[in-house]
Amino acid sequence: MTRHLLGTLVVSFAIASAVSHAQQPATPAAHAHGGENGELVLTATSANVSEPGSPVRIRILRWSTDEERTPLLTALNPPPRPAVPPGEAGAAGAATAAGRAGAARGAGRAAGRGGRGGRGGRGDAPPAPVDPIAALTTAISRAPSLGYIWTTDVTGYSIKYAHRMPLPDGGERIVLATDRRLGAHSLGWTPAATPLTDYDFTVLDIRLDPKGFGEAKASLTTKVVVDSDARTLALDNYAAAPAILQKVKR
Secondary structure (H helix, E strand, C coil): CHHHHHHHHHHHHHHHHHHHHHHCCCCHHHHCECCCCCCEEEEEEECCECCCCCEEEEEECCCCCHHHHHHHHHHHCCCCCCCCCHHHHHHHHHHHHHHHHHHHHHHHHHHHCCCCCCCCCCCCCCCCCCCHHHHHHHHHHHCCCCEEEECCCCCCEEEEEEEEEECCCCCEEEEEEECCCCCCCCHHHCECCCCCCCCCCEEEEEEECCCCEEEEEECCCCCEEEECCCCEEEECCHHHCCEEEEEEEC
C-alpha cells in the first residue's frame, strides 16, 4: 500500500513539473535565433577599414516598437508644412509687405534718434527649419537602449534602433542605429572609402541569407535616408556602398 502511494506521488510530481515548465516564459537562450521579443546575437569581422579583421559582437535584446521608431523616421523625413489657402496667402503677403515697410520706417526713426530704442518686430521672418540630420541625432540619443555592439574599443556602442524584416529570398534584413559614430576614437575603424560622412551616430544595414550568413554596410561613408516602403532607416544606394562588416553570422 505504501509502495503504491509512493509511486502515485512520483507520477503526480512529474506531471506537475512538466506542466509548470511548459507554462514558464521562454528564456533568452530559447530565442537564440531572435524571436519576436527574444534576443539575437550576431558575430562579424570588420572590413574595408584601416585595420580589417577585427572581431565584432552584436547583441540585440529586443526590437524597436512602432512608437519608438516613429520619432526617428519623422525626424529624418518630416511631413510637409500645410499649404496656406490662397486668400490667406494673399493676406499674409500683404501683412508681410506692410510689416517690412513698417520695419523700414522704424529703422529710419531709430537712426534719427541715434539708434536707440530699436527692437525686433513681430514681423520678423520665421526661424529656419531644423536640419533633419540634427533632428535624427537628437531622436537617436533620446531612444531607449535595445542592445549593444562590442568591437575592439574599450566601451561598447548602445543600440538605440533595431528593426528587422524578411527578404524575398528567405533571408533577413536588420537595421540598427547607435548613438555614437562607430570607431570615433579608434583609427582602426577609419573607412578606406571616401568621402566620409560627419554623422555623430551610426546606422548599420545587415543582410543575412536564409542560413544566417551575410554582411553589413554602414553610414560611415553612406548617406542615411528613410525607406518608406519598409518604414525604416536605410542607406542611400545600398548596392554601391562598401561592406563594413563581413562574415556576419547568426
